[in-house]
Every structure is written in C-alpha cells, then in structure tokens.
Amino acid sequence: MALGFEALAAAMHRYLAGLVLVPLAAFYVPFVSPYWTVPVGAVLAIVMVRLKPGSPIAELGLGPPRRWGHAVVLGAAAGIGLVLLSRLLLSPVIEHLTATPRDLSGFDHLRGNWRSLLPLLPTVWISAGVAEEIVYRGYLISQAAELLGNSVPARFAAVLLAAILFSLAHGHQGPSGMLLAGTLGLLFGLLFLQQRGNLWANMVAHIVGDTASLVAITLNWDLWLDHLGRHLFFAR
Numbered sequence: 001m002a003l004g005f006e007a008l009a010a011a012m013h014r015y016l017a018g019l020v021l022v023p024l025a026a027f028y029v030p031f032v033s034p035y036w037t038v039p040v041g042a043v044l045a046i047v048m049v050r051l052k053p054g055s056p057i058a059e060l061g062l063g064p065p066r067r068w069g070h071a072v073v074l075g076a077a078a079g080i081g082l083v084l085l086s087r088l089l090l091s092p093v094i095e096h097l098t099a100t101p102r103d104l105s106g107f108d109h110l111r112g113n114w115r116s117l118l119p120l121l122p123t124v125w126i127s128a129g130v131a132e133e134i135v136y137r138g139y140l141i142s143q144a145a146e147l148l149g150n151s152v153p154a155r156f157a158a159v160l161l162a163a164i165l166f167s168l169a170h171g172h173q174g175p176s177g178m179l180l181a182g183t184l185g186l187l188f189g190l191l192f193l194q195q196r197g198n199l200w201a202n203m204v205a206h207i208v209g210d211t212a213s214l215v216a217i218t219l220n221w222d223l224w225l226d227h228l229g230r231h232l233f234f235a236r
Contacts, residue, residue, distance in 0.1 A: 045139035061199030075204025129207035159189030
C-alpha cells in the first residue's frame with residue numbers, strides 16, 4: 001500500500017511539474033526571442049510525454065487524424081470563422097466591456113508592408129500555429145484531464161485551465177487582448193475535444209486564422225472589420 005501511495009505521489013508530482021514548467025517555458029526563456037519561447041515549451045512538452053512509461057506521442061494529439069481531408073477542411077473553416085467571430089463580435093463586445101482597445105500595436109509595421117509580412121508568416125506558423133497548439137491544447141488539456149481523472153468534467157476543467165494560461169500568455173495585448181485570447185482558447189480547446197484529442201484540425205485552424213489576421217492588418221482590412229463590428233452592435 002505504501003508503494004502504491006508513493007507511485008501515485010510520484011505520478012502527481014510529474015504531472016504538476018509538467019503543468020508548471022511547460023507553460024512557463026512557453027512564456028519566457030532567457031535570451032530567446034518571444035517568437036521562439038513557445039517552440040521551446042512545445043519541445044519540453046514532447047520530452048515530458050516521452051518520459052512517461054509507455055506514453056505514446058499521440059497523447060499530445062499528434063497522431064494521424066481519422067480523415068486528413070476532414071481535418072484540413074474543418075480546420076480551415078474554423079480558422080476563418082474564428083477570425084470573423086473575433087473581429088465582428090468578440091472584440092467589439094470585449095472592448096466595450098473593458099473600455100480599452102486590444103493592443104495590436106506590435107503589428108503596425110505590417111500595414112502596407114508585404115516585405116515584412118512574408119518572412120514573418122513561417123515564424124508565426126511554427127510558433128503559434130504548431131507550438132501553441134502543442135503546449136496549450138495537446139499538452140495542457142491532455143495532462144490536466146488525466147491528472148483530474150479523465151472524466152468529462154475533468155476534460156472541460158482542463159480546457160478552462162488551458163484557456164486561462166493562454167490568456168495570461170497574451171498579457172502584452174492588454175485586458176481586452178487577454179479576454180479575447182482566453183475566449184479563443186476555450187473555442188480551440190472545445191475543437192480539440194470534438195476531434196477526440198487530435199490536434200491537426202486545431203493547428204490548421206490556428207495557422208489559417210493567424211494568416212488571415214496578419215494579411216488583413218497588412219491590407220488595413222482589420223480596421224474596416226473592427227468598424228463594422230462596432231457599428232453592428234453599438235451604433236446608435
């Protein structure tokens with residue numbers, strides 16, 4: 001019985017260590033560019049899972065989906081849908097509630113500047129589209145749910161936890177940006193559950209959504225979408 005409790009305690013410590021260290025590494029690594037801290041966290045997540053006895057890498061959602069075409073089409077549609085949802089509904093409502101705009105000033109240099117956008121896209125695809133999904137969905141949701149018993153309530157609690165950490169990681173966008181990131185984190189988490197723990201649709205959605213958002217900023221379409229969203233809900 002003592003050995004059983006010791007094994008359980010060791011397993012809990014391993015889970016808790018990963019749930020702290022992986023998002024911490026994704027948030028900050030000394031002397032590493034902010035774009036590349038998340039891939040460091042993703043690599044750590046993969047290592048943590050590989051260290052578990054008998055734990056396949058598919059536990060992170062990286063196994064092949066049941067149908068590749070379905071995952072790609074669903075992910076692309078979800079990515080475009082989330083961009084429109086965030087610009088036309090979520091951002092106007094959240095900014096109205098907080099009375100502060102989302103701070104996206106870090107992307108102002110892209111406006112009308114395709115030469116800056118094109119080399120940035122592969123970095124965003126790797127850092128956000130792939131690495132953030134591994135950290136905040138594939139790892140945090142699967143490990144937190146397993147720690148909590150892997151029941152349906154445990155999975156939804158894990159989605160909420162991952163969304164909160166995803167929100168905190170976007171603190172540089174101000175209160176509105178954090179609330180929006182948390183809301184999108186919930187939606188990405190629900191997509192991950194809907195895909196039965198497979199991550200490929202999430203990664204496609206994230207890549208397509210971020211690409212569409214950055215292209216919109218480059219073309220200044222984001223300003224028009226923001227204006228349209230505010231007009232639809234708050235025009236007098």
